[in-house]
Amino acid sequence: MILKKDIIIALSKKLSLPYKGTEQDWDIEMADSSRINEFIDLYHQHDLAFEERMALMSLIVASYDDYLNEHDLAVDCRWDRIKATLTKDKRYFIELIDYWSLDNEDDIFRITPLMRTI
Template sequence: MFFNKETITQVNELLHLKASGDEQEWPLEVADSDRIIEFLYLAEMLDIWFQIRYAFIALILYSYDKYLGEHSDHDKYLWDRIEKLLDRDAGRFNELLNRWALWDVEDDTDLFRLTPLVRTYLTEFQQKHTTGAS
């Protein structure tokens, strides 16, 4: 998952993130579980260019994974909001989501905390779009 420096700079400025734009794994380094509601709100409300929205979604996913590591149970309300954002651009985030799904990993100890949710989302997305296409 690569973001160009212009996109990262725009998102950093929009969210007042303390990042240079040269981070190797930008969304991981700036993820903030305490700001996930703010990130979701802005992603829902702003009419932004797709590349910036893609960066927002990456940041939201990393932040939510961090959130899951800090809380014993996942927040269904937050995850529902994330799913709605993903559905808004149906299928356009699948490459990003497949990175989180880790389909080739079977050992639960080697998964991201977010992996089971992403796998379920992608499976349901595939079923919905395969059934709808018939």
């Protein structure tokens, strides 16, 4: 999924992210496992444009993958919220789900086994 620059800039400002404009993979580079709750709350509690929701969910998933790396796969209740949102709007998030699910047998990302359940 290609994220539009104006959407990235708007979300970066809303979230006070250290965005410089040179990031190649904004969602992965701006991921922050300590802010997952804040990101999820913004997704659910604010009136965001469709493309903002798409970009924000990319950031949430990347941040949760970081969390899993830091906490040795300790899945918590936030995954339930993330999974419910991805499942509910699967048709919009199919590229994101496919990216993190990987088609091969190697689980390169910590979140891959979780994403494969969607």
